[in-house]
Amino acid sequence: MGLNRYGPALSGPISSGPADVAAAGSDSKPAEKTAFDIRLEKYDAAVKIKIIKEVRSFTDLGLKEAKELVEKVPAVLKKGLTKEEAAAIVEKLKELGASVVLE
Structure with missing residues (x-):
């Protein structure tokens, strides 16, 4: 019948190319960090x-x-602390004179 010359059958929405991908990526917000480490x-x-x-x-x-x-x-x-828990610990260690980083 010769139908294979038209390509495979597609179902669902068809994207028009890289512009759709870029537009979809710019709408999403970066995920907020929820788990923190104390170094x-x-x-x-x-x-x-x-x-x-x-x-x-x-x-x-x-x-x-x-x-x-x-x-x-x-x-x-x-590792794996919430922001509130980590901030309290960091404050205590800084009061003692330690250099602490919240990652």
Whole structure:
């Protein structure tokens, strides 16, 4: 019958090319970040013990594990926190004299 010379049968909306893809991409908003990580960058040696105590308070680590984590800076202290939880912890660590980054 010769119908194959017209190409495959299409169903659904037909896009007119790259312009449709660009227009659809510009309408979508970038997703907001919901999970944050706390990274300890550096700290003053005089406040090391206070920082270890604070790290133990918001993690389930023992004294030895918390000490090892604090000593291997830069290190991620806690992952997957909400913005409110992470901000409270960052403020406490900054008050103690640590340099902390919220990722």
